[in-house]
Amino acid sequence: xxxxxxxxxxxxxxxxxxxxxxxxxxxxxxxxxxxxxxxxxxxxxxxxxxxxxxxxxxxxxxxxxxxxxxxxxxxxxxxxxxxxxxxxxxxxxxxxxxxxxxxxxxxxxxxxxxxxxxxxxxxxxxxxxxxxxxxxxxxxxxxxxxxxxxxxxxxxxxxxxxxxxxxxxxxxxxxxxxxxxxxxxxxxxxxxxxxxxxxxxxxxxxxxxxxxxxxxxxxxxxxxxxxxxxxxxxxxxxxxxxxxxxxxxxxxxxxxxxxxxxxxxxxxxxxxxxxxxxxxxxxxxxxxxxxxxxxxxxxxxxxxxxxxxxxxxxxxxxxxxxxxxxxxxxxxxxxxxxxxxxxxxxxxxxxxxxxxxxxxxxxxxxxxxxxxxxxxxxxxxxxxxxxxxxxxxxxxxxxxxxxxxxxxxxxxxxxxxxxxxxxxxxxxxxxxxxxxxxxxxxxxxxxxxxxxxxxxxxxxxxxxxxxxxxxxxxxxxxxxxxxxxxxxxxxxxxxxxxxxxxxxxxxxxxxxxxxxxxxxxxxxxxxxxxxxxxxxxxxxxxxxxxxxxxxxxxxxxxxxxxxxxxxxxxxxxxxxxxxxxxxxxxxxxxxxxxxxxxxxxxxxxxxxxxxxxxxxxxxxxxxxxxxxxxxxxxxxxxxxxxxxxxxxxxxx
Amino acid sequence: xxxxxxxxxxxxxxxxxxxxxxxxxxxxxxxxxxxxxxxxxxxxxxxxxxxxxxxxxxxxxxxxxxxxxxxxxxxxxxxxxxxxxxxxxxxxxxxxxxxxxxxxxxxxxxxxxxxxxxxxxxxxxxxxxxxxxxxxxxxxxxxxxxxxxxxxxxxxxxxxxxxxxxxxxxxxxxxxxxxxxxxxxxxxxxxxxx
Numbered sequence: 090x091x092x093x094x095x096x097x098x099x100x101x102x103x104x105x106x107x108x109x110x111x112x113x114x115x116x117x118x119x120x121x122x123x124x125x126x127x128x129x130x131x132x133x134x135x136x137x138x139x140x141x142x143x144x145x146x147x148x149x150x151x152x153x154x155x156x157x158x159x160x161x162x163x164x165x166x167x168x169x170x171x172x173x174x175x176x177x178x179x180x181x182x183x184x185x186x187x188x189x190x191x192x193x194x195x196x197x198x199x200x201x202x203x204x205x206x207x208x209x210x211x212x213x214x215x216x217x218x219x220x221x222x223x224x225x226x227x228x229x230x231x232x233x234x235x236x237x238x239x240x241x242x243x244x245x246x247x248x249x250x251x252x253x254x255x256x257x258x259x260x261x262x263x264x265x266x267x268x269x270x271x272x273x274x275x276x277x278x279x280x281x282x283x284x285x286x287x288x289x290x291x292x293x294x295x296x297x298x299x300x301x302x303x304x305x306x307x308x309x310x311x312x313x314x315x316x317x318x319x320x321x322x323x324x325x326x327x328x329x330x331x332x333x334x335x336x337x338x339x340x341x342x343x344x345x346x347x348x349x350x351x352x353x354x355x356x357x358x359x360x361x362x363x364x365x366x367x368x369x370x371x372x373x374x375x376x377x378x379x380x381x382x383x384x385x386x387x388x389x390x391x392x393x394x395x396x397x398x399x400x401x402x403x404x405x406x407x408x409x410x411x412x413x414x415x416x417x418x419x420x421x422x423x424x425x426x427x428x429x430x431x432x433x434x435x436x437x438x439x440x441x442x443x444x445x446x447x448x449x450x451x452x453x454x455x456x457x458x459x460x461x462x463x464x465x466x467x468x469x470x471x472x473x474x475x476x477x478x479x480x481x482x483x484x485x486x487x488x489x490x491x492x493x494x495x496x497x498x499x500x501x502x503x504x505x506x507x508x509x510x511x512x513x514x515x516x517x518x519x520x521x522x523x524x525x526x527x528x529x530x531x532x533x534x535x536x537x538x539x540x541x542x543x544x545x546x547x548x549x550x551x552x553x554x555x556x557x558x559x560x561x562x563x564x565x566x567x568x569x570x571x572x573x574x575x576x577x578x579x580x581x582x583x584x585x586x587x588x589x590x591x592x593x594x595x596x597x598x599x600x601x602x603x604x605x606x607x608x609x610x611x612x613x614x615x616x617x618x619x620x621x622x623x624x625x626x627x628x629x630x631x632x633x634x635x636x637x638x639x640x641x642x643x644x645x646x647x648x649x650x651x652x653x654x655x656x657x658x659x660x661x662x663x664x665x666x667x668x669x670x671x672x673x674x675x676x677x678x679x680x681x682x683x684x685x686x687x688x689x690x691x692x693x694x695x696x697x698x699x700x701x702x703x704x705x706x707x708x709x710x711x712x713x714x715x716x717x718x719x720x721x722x723x724x725x726x727x728x729x730x731x732x733x734x735x736x737x738x739x740x741x
Numbered sequence: 742x743x744x745x746x747x748x749x750x751x752x753x754x755x756x757x758x759x760x761x762x763x764x765x766x767x768x769x770x771x772x773x774x775x776x777x778x779x780x781x782x783x784x785x786x787x788x789x790x791x792x793x794x795x796x797x798x799x800x801x802x803x804x805x806x807x808x809x810x811x812x813x814x815x816x817x818x819x820x821x822x823x824x825x826x827x828x829x830x831x832x833x834x835x836x837x838x839x840x841x842x843x844x845x846x847x848x849x850x851x852x853x854x855x856x857x858x859x860x861x862x863x864x865x866x867x868x869x870x871x872x873x874x875x876x877x878x879x880x881x882x883x884x885x886x887x888x889x890x891x892x893x894x895x896x897x898x899x900x901x902x903x904x905x906x907x908x909x910x911x912x913x914x915x916x917x918x919x920x921x922x923x924x925x926x927x928x929x930x931x932x933x934x935x
Contacts, residue, residue, distance in 0.1 A: 225754050290765055298758040302750070332765045336772035340871065349860050349867035350785070351776065357783025357864030362776055369772075712889050715906070 092695035093273065098250045102186055104166075109249040138674040140227035141637055143531065145234050146212030150524070152241055153205025156197050159245070161598060163194035165591055168555075172588035176576040187572040188255035189274065193244070195258025196278060200285055201241045203378045203512065206520040208237070208292055211320050211381065214527060215296060217628035218314045220305030220646060222639045223671065225298040228714060231678030233292040239686040240285025243693075247277040251693070254278035257570070259367050260341070262352035262360045267345045273693050279342045280689035284682075286334050293327030296320060305627070307646035311405070314626045314649075315398060318405050319384025322412040323377045329416070330373035337366040346692070361426055368419040376415040379511065380408060382519025383450055386475065389468045389526050390454045392622050394461025397650060400453040407446035407453075414443045424492045425499050433492040440490035444483060451476060466622075467541035471522035474549035478514025482507060485560065503563025506556045513552055521545070521601070526622070533633050534615040540604035547597030555590025558583040625653040630662065632736035638669045638724060641733050666726040666733070673722050677714040684710055748901045752908070759909045763916050766879075770920055773872045774927060781932070783864035790865070790932030793858060795849070799929050802845050803921065809838035810918040817911045825899055828907070829891060835914070836887045839880055846877050869928065876924055879917050886910055 100106050123129055136144055170187055174180035182190070216224055224230050247253040251273040256265040265275045300321055304313065313321075340351040341363065350356035352363040391398045398404065420428060420436040454476065463469065485507040489495050498504060529535045559567075562583050567574070574580055608615055619633035630652045631639055642663045648654040655661075688703035690696075724732075781790065812834040819827030850870065853859070860870040890910055894903050 225758060294758055294761045294765065297761055298754055302754045302757055328761055328765050329768055332768035333772045336769050336776075340773075340776065343860075343867070343871060347860060349871070350783075350864040351780070351867050351871075353864075355785075356862070357780065357785035358867075359780060359783065359864065362779050366772060366776070708885065712885075715889075716893065 090696075092691075092697070094250070094694040094696065098273075100248070100252070102183060104181060104186060105189075105248060112245060112249055133676075134674065137679055138231075138676045140223075140231050140672045140675060142212040142216050142224050142227075142230060143635060143637075145230055146209045146214075147531075148234060149205050149209030149212060149237070152238055153202050153209060156201040156205065156241060158598070160194055160198040160202055161595065163190050163197070165595065166190050167194065168584075168588045168591045170572055172581070172584040175571065175573045175584070176581060180572075182572070184572050185255060188570070189253040191570055192254045192257050192260075192274075192278070196254075196282070197244065198512070199258065199374070199378070200282060201237075201244065203516050203520070204285075204289060205237065205241075206524075207323075207378060207381050208233075208289070210385070210520065210523050210527070211292075211296055213531065214523075214628060215299065215317060215320055216303075217631065217635070217639055218317050218626050219300060219303060219308060220627045220640060220643065220651075221299065221303040222643075222669065223303075224295055225303060226295050227672040228675050228677060228720075229291055229295050231675065232681050233288040233295065235678040235682030236288030236291075236685060237285050239682040239689070240281045240283075240288070242686060243277060243281040243284065243689055246690070247274065247281075251277060259371060261367075262341065262344070262358075262363050263354045265341065266353050267348075268353070275345065276342070276693040279338050279345075280693055283335065283338050283342075284685050284689055286331055286338070289327055290331040290335070293324040293331065297324045297328065300324075305643055305646045308651075311402070312646060312649045312651075315387035315401065315404050315408075316381070316384035316626075318408055319380045319387070322408040323380040326373040326377045326380075326412050326415065330370045330377070333366060334370040334374075337363065337370065340366075342692075346695075361423075364423055364426070365419070368422045369416075372419040372422065373412075373415045375508075375511065376411060378516045379519075380411065382475075382516050382523075383408065385519045385523035385526070386454060386472055387450075388626065389472060389522055390457045391650075392526075392624055393464045393466055393469045394458045395464075395623075396457055396461040398453070399456035399459075400449070401649065403449055404453055407449045410446040411443060414439060414446070418443065421490055421495070424495045430492075437490050437492050437495075441487055444487050447483060451480065466525075467536065467538055467545060468522040468526040470542050470545040470549075471518045471525065474545060474552075475514060475518040475522070478510055478518070478549070478552060482510025482514055485510065498563060500569055501563040502559040502567045502569055505569045506559035506563060509552075509556050509559075513548075513556075518548070521548070527628075529617050529621045530619070530628060530633060531635065532612075533617070534608060534612040535617050535621060536608045537604050537611070537615065540600055540607060544597045544600035544604055547593055547600055551590050551593030551595075551597055553590070554593055555587050558587045558590075562587075620652075623656075625650040627652055630655065632733070634736065636729075636732050636736055638671060638729070641666055641669075641729050664730075664733075666729040668726055669724045669729060670721045671724065673720055675714075675717070675720070677710060677717075681707065681710050681714070752901075752905050755905055755909065756912075759912055763912060766916070767920075770872075770875070770923075773868075773875060774923065777868040777872045777928065780864040780868040785863035785865075787863035787866060788858055790869070790928070793853060794929055794933055796929065796933060798845060798849060799925065802842055803925050805838050805842045805845070806918055806921050809835050809842065810915055812838065813911055813914045817907065820899065820904060820907055823899070825894065828894060828899070832887060832891050832894075836884060836891075839884050839887070839914075843877060843880050843884070846873065850874070872928065873924060876917065876920055879920075883910070883914055883917060886913070 100109055123132065136148060139145065166182060167187070167190055170180060170182045174182065212224075212230070216222065244253070254260055254265070254270070254274040254277065256270060256275060256278075260275060260278055263269060265278075300313070300317055340349070343349040344351050344353060344358070350358040352358050352360045354360060387398055387404060417439045418436055420426075420432065421440045424433050424436070454472070485503070489498055489504065489507060525536055525541055562580055565578075565580065567578075567580055617633075619631060620629040622629070627640075627646075640662075642665060644663050684703050684707040688700055688707060691700035691703055812831050816828045816831035816835065819825070819831055853866075858866060860867045887910070890903070890906060893906070897903060
């Protein structure tokens, strides 16, 4: 009746049990609190069913921030194990748990933190920057978010019911096959990623169509802000790469549930096929994350240098070159597979070629700053940290691109240090900078500068202390994912230094939380107008708080830095208001994702009748969502005029 | 914007979006094709493609699907000419042909399984069942879509929205036809030629 689900699914080991109890009581406290303050209706009407990309963006970032805290807790456990317990026989973290923790850390940080913040920022900023009122498919956008949220719920549910994957963030077979991982851990991993991945895929389609068909009149492609270009590049990669992930995970799950032999080590299966496929998605995936971060810096650096972006066209070409090349390098993740010297040489050279467009971008940012009137605000501190750490990461990446060196460094901590250099120093710093930069636009008050700078410096210094020792350890032969090593190797000192680095990063995270909390408390003093940084692009031209329709009138665009030019010419937006159509709220995102959740859970636990019901319900809901009528509401021109007067009154 | 211009913009937007979706589906099939090509000789002492493919049956399937694409085209022509009756009967024909295709495919699968050549026998058969089955699953989704579409047209007539959905369905059905041409060539024709 309930498949594999029995009382044994409740975790026994004290660390996991603690986390499970925390989740259950945290969830209960939330439900009781919401009920006590009678906030359910408010939550449902204003947030959960909202199709406003500004609200969906905030929900993405909220989920991602919670997941960032979980991913950091995982990282702390890993570092504590390697610094303190690895050389002793008694550790609170068992080898089995250690494997689950590093698998969860990687999966959560990539899929539910980096992807979450990215889609959050895209939702918030892209419609505004292209001068639009909405995305192309508002309901699809909500469905995407809820599929992402459901993937997040599944991955955390594995703490309470069952176990998590112990096969790393990419789950290589045959280890992830049924023979070596018979439990539910891999299935949780598969279905969590599968459901969230479909959400990302739909978002990719949605934002490409939004950017291609909904730009303000007059905004030709080469007049788009570079952030929008970076989103085009990134979403093209999403559309091209995520189906490969879907297919690969589907095949792995067919191996595990129907006894197929795609990636098994017998009956003709080919595990290396999986490794090829997963990296054909996985390599573009890291560019999916980094390109929007490049876009964010391309917005921040000109604004805080009070200059136009240097080399706009070369920036666009570099973005497109990087996204094209990212599909021609996947084999560098497994030079040791034995594909032969010529194949390895090809992929090694292609990898090094990527350094060229990336270098173009770094130089363009620096040339933008050259002779600019630079203001060292928090976003700029993040940029400086990024420019240094990302360049170090780039250099070690070129080193790893040499197949001969890679044979030595493969799967060592050198590699771990390299990709954290790119993902923390590149992606995460970029997203933190973006949040610091755009926060006042949506909140109406700035984030406290002092705390923000302290947080940024803690992250930058903490990062260096935490990861530079790993380069050294990698040279000394330390493999990644070690839960124990012989004390006579003399590694413990460097591991302790790395652990201290993680503590500094945790301090930086605390400072970020404190910054937000303090800024909300002091929001009166920190209050600001709709254009606090003297911005250049259209998002700064709206009122703050932003009206639900974004722009009251859709005036023609004539310049690349449209808002800057308008300000220079002392022009104001027209006031010839007309009726505006916006989509009504819809609960289908929640319903469809809920059915997907039940389906995922049922397949993980082999509860086949429930899976069947869930899939029928899912199809029924999908059909019903296309049959909806009366999906729009109209805001009359008079209402628009009144709203504009109310929102802009103080600043115009 | 006038109502008509807005409607046109919406049709354009949904078409672009659907084309992009089809490209993602294309990548999904590309992954399955690549896997199939790598694993086609991994028969693990089981049958090879030469031993199990019955070409006359597969050719019949192919012709049925190609004709269904033709009838689907007739439905779209009917839509453009504003002939609702033509739309309905052409879609009904498309449905019957699609269903016939699916029945033949499933009977081929059933025969293979009953002879002991299920997807569990070898990597080649896993890849075969998955690639061809994924196409079949798409056909099944298309058939469900068809039923809903005909229901909506009968109930609401040829509104702007039904025209939009019928246009998308046409794209979807032709796309599946195209994928099948590749399956017919790479899986079946090259399978028996080797």
